[in-house]
Amino acid sequence: MDRGRVIAYRALSMRDVLPTGAQDHPPGRTARLALRLRGIEPDDDPGGHALVQSVRGAIHLHAAADVDLYTAALRIEDGADIAPYSFGTFGRELSADGVRYDAALADVADAMRAAMAAGEPLTKGELSEAVTPAVPPRLAPWCGGCGVNHVHDGLFRAATLQAGLRIEVEHSTLFRYLPPTGEAGPPADPAPARAELVRRFLRAFGPARPVHLAGWLGLTPAAGRRWWALAEDELEEVRLGGHRHYVLADAAAALLDAPEPEGTRLLGPYDPVTELADRELLVPDRTRRGSVWNPAGNPGVLLVDGEIAGTWRQRSASGRLTLTVRPFDGLGARRRSEVEAEAEWVGAALGAERVAAAFG
Numbered sequence: 001m002d003r004g005r006v007i008a009y010r011a012l013s014m015r016d017v018l019p020t021g022a023q024d025h026p027p028g029r030t031a032r033l034a035l036r037l038r039g040i041e042p043d044d045d046p047g048g049h050a051l052v053q054s055v056r057g058a059i060h061l062h063a064a065a066d067v068d069l070y071t072a073a074l075r076i077e078d079g080a081d082i083a084p085y086s087f088g089t090f091g092r093e094l095s096a097d098g099v100r101y102d103a104a105l106a107d108v109a110d111a112m113r114a115a116m117a118a119g120e121p122l123t124k125g126e127l128s129e130a131v132t133p134a135v136p137p138r139l140a141p142w143c144g145g146c147g148v149n150h151v152h153d154g155l156f157r158a159a160t161l162q163a164g165l166r167i168e169v170e171h172s173t174l175f176r177y178l179p180p181t182g183e184a185g186p187p188a189d190p191a192p193a194r195a196e197l198v199r200r201f202l203r204a205f206g207p208a209r210p211v212h213l214a215g216w217l218g219l220t221p222a223a224g225r226r227w228w229a230l231a232e233d234e235l236e237e238v239r240l241g242g243h244r245h246y247v248l249a250d251a252a253a254a255l256l257d258a259p260e261p262e263g264t265r266l267l268g269p270y271d272p273v274t275e276l277a278d279r280e281l282l283v284p285d286r287t288r289r290g291s292v293w294n295p296a297g298n299p300g301v302l303l304v305d306g307e308i309a310g311t312w313r314q315r316s317a318s319g320r321l322t323l324t325v326r327p328f329d330g331l332g333a334r335r336r337s338e339v340e341a342e343a344e345w346v347g348a349a350l351g352a353e354r355v356a357a358a359f360g
Helices: 003-013 031-036 064-073 090-096 101-115 124-134 153-162 190-205 210-217 221-229 249-257 286-292 333-349
Strands: 049-053 059-063 166-171 174-178 235-240 243-248 264-267 300-304 307-317 320-327 355-359
Touching (some): 031 059, 049 064, 059 064, 090 101, 090 153, 101 124, 101 153, 190 210, 190 221, 300 320, 300 333, 320 333
Antiparallel strands (some): 049 059, 264 300, 300 307, 307 320
């Protein structure tokens, strides 16, 4: 399988990002931008959207109808299945102590629903303060950074989904949890939901391997393989870069027939194009990868004919939004003109009245 075929397929498949969700980081900044840059107005969907802490405990925007699917799939039974890079050692420690992670989730979620019974939105600090005394002490270890015992942060974030809590953003540094609507029902079978997430991941980012799925979900490689096995009868093998990769069998024709992407695009920070996929394939050069995925905060990306060809960041001053674009290689006059037109589109999506593009 040629790498260019994969880039073309993903450019086609990622026109709709909601099946796998759009990360919102910082809160209120990136998820709606991801939709608007694809011509989707978030508030126009009659089914509605929901901002929740779902995959890896990060805030994502999903179709409201998909929240139950993610809730069932992410009710993980064994804390040892959660990758340490996203959770530390706490999950493994619970497992070693014989504490089932799904039981811990249920304990914290029950306490959250009780704390929200008054019907008032709560900040994370307010909810944590109410929940911590109501759960087993093992779930609220000492936090040196905060100087108090509180529910482990990763467990807390994961439990908000199980409690049915949606998020309302006030600004990028403040959001509140909204009280759940309706009574909690019995837990759904996670296996069909997990199989569906495997399908959705591959439909958006195939061909892929189980390790890529595990990275998206924040699971250990072994757990990723178990989830993968739930849908393996629906997959077709292809060879890419000397390794076995897999695609949904019913998407194999689309992989071969996807048109070559053309044109210049600007995608926002934490866009699903960069957040779900295998980074080495998207950006083969190691130095360039470091500029796209930055520990200090990811920039937006410049796409040229489907390839990540640079990054951009924004700043506002004197009522003007400036997007500073840093291409990896030189851009000709036509490409620069296309970038400037894209900057106007980004500015409109962000609600800016005056927009300028600069090149760094």
